[in-house]
Amino acid sequence: xxxxxxxxxxxxxxxxxxxxxxxxxxFSQSLGLFTQRDKDKSCFRxxxxxxxxxxxxxxxxxxxxxxxxxxxxxxxLTKLTASGIVVVNDNKYSLRAKNLESxxxxxxxxxxxxxxxxxxxxxxxxxxxxx
Numbered sequence: 001x002x003x004x005x006x007x008x009x010x011x012x013x014x015x016x017x018x019x020x021x022x023x024x025x026x027f028s029q030s031l032g033l034f035t036q037r038d039k040d041k042s043c044f045r046x047x048x049x050x051x052x053x054x055x056x057x058x059x060x061x062x063x064x065x066x067x068x069x070x071x072x073x074x075x076x077l078t079k080l081t082a083s084g085i086v087v088v089n090d091n092k093y094s095l096r097a098k099n100l101e102s103x104x105x106x107x108x109x110x111x112x113x114x115x116x117x118x119x120x121x122x123x124x125x126x127x128x129x130x131x
Contacts, residue, residue, distance in 0.1 A: 002110070007082060007083065008083070008084070008107075008110075008111055008114070009031060009083070010030065010031065010032070011027075011029065011031075011032055012028050012030075013026060013029060013030055018088040024047075024048065024051075025044065027100065028044060028047055031083060031085065032083075033047060033079065033080065033083060033085070035115065042066070042068055042076055043079065043080070044075075045066050045068075046062055046066065046068075046073060046076045046077065046080070047080060047085075047086075049062060049065060049066060050062075050080070050086060050093060050094060050095055051100065051115055054095035055094070056089060056090075056092030056093060057092055057093055058091055058092050058093070059073045059074050059077060059091075059093070062077075062093070062109050077093055080093075081093070084096065084106075084107045084110060086104055097099030
């Protein structure tokens with residue numbers, strides 16, 4: 001499976017307290033997954049459900065479990081899939097790999113590939129303008 005990011009965000013934050021909830025929040029915020037507009041923390045709740053549940057789930061299942069509208073769930077799933085942390089197969093959503101560490105390693109490889117492509121274009125531009 002090839003995953004193409006629409007947007008990659010990394011935010012350097014102070015290391016969290018040693019608490020699983022704080023660490024998951026820090027992890028999520030470091031990847032720019034949540035915004036201040038999400039007052040109900042819907043995206044965080046969806047992300048948490050995805051990482052806790054081992055099997056892929058549909059948007060309807062997530063909406064039912066979390067007591068959210070399907071539209072809200074779809075909105076946040078779109079953001080999570082665009083970030084590369086969540087994938088969709090057969091209309092079911094899951095973490096991209098078996099765990100967060102493996103998922104991040106795959107995201108890192110994608111980032112480096114995209115970065116190298118941008119770097120190559122920059123090199124060509126410099127060459128064409130004589131730098």
